[in-house]
Amino acid sequence: MSQQDKSQYYVPAQSPWPIVGACAFFLIAFGAGHMVADLQDPQASQWGSLLLIAGVLVLFIMLAGWFKDQINESRSGLHNRQLGISYRQGMLWFIFSEIMFFAAFFGALLYLRVIAVPWLGGDSNNAMTHAVLWPDFVPQWPLTETPDGTKTQAMGYWGLPLINTVILLTSSVTIHFADLGLKKGNRKQLSSMLFITILLGIGFLFLQVEEYIHAYQDLGLTLSSGVYGNTFFMLTGFHGLHVTLGTLFLLVMWLRIVRGHFSSENHFAFLAASWYWHFVDIVWLCLFLFVYVL
Known part of the structure; x- marks a missing residue:
C-alpha cells in the first residue's frame, strides 16, 4: 500500500516482537516464582533471580524494538483513521x-x-x-x-x-x-x-x-x-x-x-x-x- 492510499486497512509486516514478548513474560513468571521459593531456602541455587533478570532484559528489548517499529510506521504515514x-x-x-x-x-x-x-x-x-x-x-x-x-x-x-x-x-x-x-x-x-x-x-x-x-x-x-x-x-x-x-x-x-x-x-x-x-x-x-x- 502506498503512503497516499488511505482507503485500505493497513496490514503491518510480520513481526518477531510478539513471540519475543511471550518468551520474556515466561522467563519473568518462571524466574519470579523460583526466586520467591529460593528466598525461603538460603541454600538454594538462586537461579530463579537470574531467570527473572533475563526476562526483564528481554522485555526491554522487545519494548524498544516494537515501539521503534510502531513509531516508524506512524511517522511514515502508513496509519489511517x-x-x-x-x-x-x-x-x-x-x-x-x-x-x-x-x-x-x-x-x-x-x-x-x-x-x-x-x-x-x-x-x-x-x-x-x-x-x-x-x-x-x-x-x-x-x-x-x-x-x-x-x-x-x-x-x-x-x-x-x-x-x-x-x-x-x-x-x-x-x-x-x-x-x-x-x-x-x-x-x-x-x-x-x-x-x-x-x-x-x-x-x-x-x-x-x-x-x-x-x-x-x-x-x-x-x-x-x-x-x-x-x-x-x-x-x-x-x-x-x-x-x-x-x-x-x-x-x-x-x-x-x-x-x-x-x-x-x-x-x-x-x-x-x-x-x-x-x-x-x-x-x-x-x-x-x-x-x-x-
Whole structure:
C-alpha cells in the first residue's frame, strides 16, 4: 500500500516482537516464582533471580524494538483513521483485561476478609474445625500471626503509603495538564507537565522500595508472613510493576515530544499512555483503601 492510499486497512509486516514478548513474560513468571521459593531456602541455587533478570532484559528489548517499529510506521504515514479506531479499541480492551487482573486479587482479598477469616474463627456450625485447625486463632484482619506462632506488624496507611497516594493523585493532575497543552498546541506545557509526571512516577517507585525495606526490617512483614503478607506484597508488588511500565511508557512519549512528534490531531500514543496512567492511579486508590486503611 502506498503512503497516499488511505482507503485500505493497513496490514503491518510480520513481526518477531510478539513471540519475543511471550518468551520474556515466561522467563519473568518462571524466574519470579523460583526466586520467591529460593528466598525461603538460603541454600538454594538462586537461579530463579537470574531467570527473572533475563526476562526483564528481554522485555526491554522487545519494548524498544516494537515501539521503534510502531513509531516508524506512524511517522511514515502508513496509519489511517480505521487503524486509529482499532488502536483505541485495542487499548480499551487491554485496560479492561488489566482491570480483571486486579479484580481477581481484590476478589481474593475480599474472600479472605469476609468469608475465610470469619469461618476459621469458628461459630456454632464449625466450632470443632476452629478448635482442630487453629485453637488460638483470633478472627481479625489483618492477620499478624501465623499458625506456627510467627508474629508481624501490619503496614499502616500513614507515612509512606499516604505520601505515595498524594504523589499519584498529583501525577494524574500533571498528566491532565500535559494533555491540555497538547490539545492547545502548547508544547512547553506538554513537555514540562509530562516530565513532572515521570518524576512523580519515579518518586513513587523509590518510596515503595523504602516501604518494602521498612516492612522487612522493622515490621517483620514478608512474603512468608502468612496470608496477610502474601496478599499485601502481591497487590502492591503487581501495582508497582504497572507503575514501572507506565513510567517507561511516559518516558518514551516525552522523548518523542522532545523530537517534535505528535500534534493536536494525531497523538493517540500519548492518549493511550495517559489512559494507562489514570488506570494505574485508580487502582492505587483502591489499594490504599482496601489494603492500608480498612
